[in-house]
Amino acid sequence: MSNQTTPAAKSHDVLRVELGARSYDILVGSNLLADTAGHIASFVKKAGVVIISDAMVADRHLPTVLASLNAAGIAHREVIVPAGEKSKSFAVFEDVVEQILAMGIERSTLIIALGGGVVGDLAGYVAASLLRGLDFVQIPTTLLSQVDSSVGGKTGINSKSGKNLVGAFHQPRLVLADTAVLDTLPRREMLAGYAEVVKYGLIDDPEFFDWLESNAEAVLNNDGPERRTAVMRSCAAKARIVSQDERESGKRALLNLGHTFGHALEAETGYGAKLLHGEAVAMGMVIAHDVCSAMGMAPAGEKDRIVSHLKSVGLPVCASEVSGMHWDIDRLMRHMSRDKKVSDGEITFVMTRGIGKAFTSKAMDIQKMRAAITRSCHA
Numbered sequence: 001m002s003n004q005t006t007p008a009a010k011s012h013d014v015l016r017v018e019l020g021a022r023s024y025d026i027l028v029g030s031n032l033l034a035d036t037a038g039h040i041a042s043f044v045k046k047a048g049v050v051i052i053s054d055a056m057v058a059d060r061h062l063p064t065v066l067a068s069l070n071a072a073g074i075a076h077r078e079v080i081v082p083a084g085e086k087s088k089s090f091a092v093f094e095d096v097v098e099q100i101l102a103m104g105i106e107r108s109t110l111i112i113a114l115g116g117g118v119v120g121d122l123a124g125y126v127a128a129s130l131l132r133g134l135d136f137v138q139i140p141t142t143l144l145s146q147v148d149s150s151v152g153g154k155t156g157i158n159s160k161s162g163k164n165l166v167g168a169f170h171q172p173r174l175v176l177a178d179t180a181v182l183d184t185l186p187r188r189e190m191l192a193g194y195a196e197v198v199k200y201g202l203i204d205d206p207e208f209f210d211w212l213e214s215n216a217e218a219v220l221n222n223d224g225p226e227r228r229t230a231v232m233r234s235c236a237a238k239a240r241i242v243s244q245d246e247r248e249s250g251k252r253a254l255l256n257l258g259h260t261f262g263h264a265l266e267a268e269t270g271y272g273a274k275l276l277h278g279e280a281v282a283m284g285m286v287i288a289h290d291v292c293s294a295m296g297m298a299p300a301g302e303k304d305r306i307v308s309h310l311k312s313v314g315l316p317v318c319a320s321e322v323s324g325m326h327w328d329i330d331r332l333m334r335h336m337s338r339d340k341k342v343s344d345g346e347i348t349f350v351m352t353r354g355i356g357k358a359f360t361s362k363a364m365d366i367q368k369m370r371a372a373i374t375r376s377c378h379a
């Protein structure tokens, strides 16, 4: 008989976003929601917590969170918004703020964002605004929010003039990424998040892109080690960049790879289910690689490799794949001119010399860019 005991599996990994007084941990693991109360305990005061979630997530995962808070005797209230991008609006923002103020809150009330990037961006902006700033915790429930939106403190809503044009930088106190909740996420939403995972490989980690080419289906299908690796490696990449440039005065703009084009496509489709953010980013990353290879700075074969990987999992790669859309290139160009990376009247673009070699520059060939957008819209 052996005396050996199997060591208990590590329940979660911890990453730190280093931002001085605003530093915080990202916990990544399976079934973390069951001990929500334990994980957030040090941020909860007598005033309790207000959970902001959407109807879909509340239906599936709020009971687990509430059971944990009830067992620990933590006072809680809930605000539930409709699921989907349309909740990142002035109307929903106002409604949530008024509901929470009517509850009677204090500066020590903790806001919890339980949901995907829509809930995280909205709840973060609500937290930044109420009483001029409440603490908040991100509990991301989509792949996209676990690998990207819950980290870094960009919060906000959309305006008629464009995507995320109203908001604030407001860092969470903690990010609790429970990879098991992704088991209830529809494949299309998983893929939208996967586009942002691929983005990290394309920015500056070609080995990660190689790894994804072999492990994509394991990441997407099972709550196993590959998914955890993908979430951890993505969060580590984002944390590293955000720690160096919290307010996007330089390097952070790299996280916008594919977004200048992607946000224009999203705005033109009316922020609905026609085109998800991650799908627009996938198309935008292809356009970025296409125009850079047309400008002779990136090998054309690399764009083909990216397209082939995105297609292999089922992501759309061309704007022409959005059904019922008749794209107007001039309107797309006008949207791009309102990008937050515009300075002195010129857009800073995230460009590329190939996989893992993204950089920022204003030196875009506008005619070649128009041609690349046209290829995407009329493929």
Ligand SMILES: NC(=O)c1ccc[n+]([C@@H]2O[C@H](COP(=O)([O-])OP(=O)(O)OC[C@H]3O[C@@H](n4cnc5c(N)ncnc54)[C@H](O)[C@@H]3O)[C@@H](O)[C@H]2O)c1
Residues within 6 Å of the ligand: 054, 055, 056, 057, 060, 083, 084, 085, 088, 115, 116, 117, 118, 119, 121, 141, 142, 143, 144, 145, 148, 149, 150, 151, 152, 153, 154, 155, 164, 181, 182, 183, 184, 185, 186, 189, 192, 193, 277, 278
């Ligand atoms: N702040 C940032 O840094 C940042 C980064 C990337 C994206 N974003 C924003 O994030 C938003 C997109 O986020 P998203 O892709 O998470 O979309 P989302 O929040 O709309 O969630 C997608 C859908 O999945 C449902 N859902 C969420 N979790 C679920 C679960 N576990 N099981 C079943 N259904 C679930 C939601 O109800 C919704 O219908 C966009 O508005 C984008 O601009 C922000």
Ligand SMILES: O=C(O)C(=O)C[C@@H](O)[C@H](O)[C@H](O)COP(=O)(O)O
Residues within 6 Å of the ligand: 148, 152, 154, 163, 164, 196, 248, 252, 253, 255, 256, 259, 340
């Ligand atoms: O965190 C960042 O910085 C990013 O750019 C991450 C993006 O994936 C995200 O979509 C972000 O919301 C885009 O920011 P925006 O400033 O262009 O609205």
Ligand SMILES: [Zn+2]
Residues within 6 Å of the ligand: 148, 196, 259, 277, 281
């Ligand atoms: Zn994004």
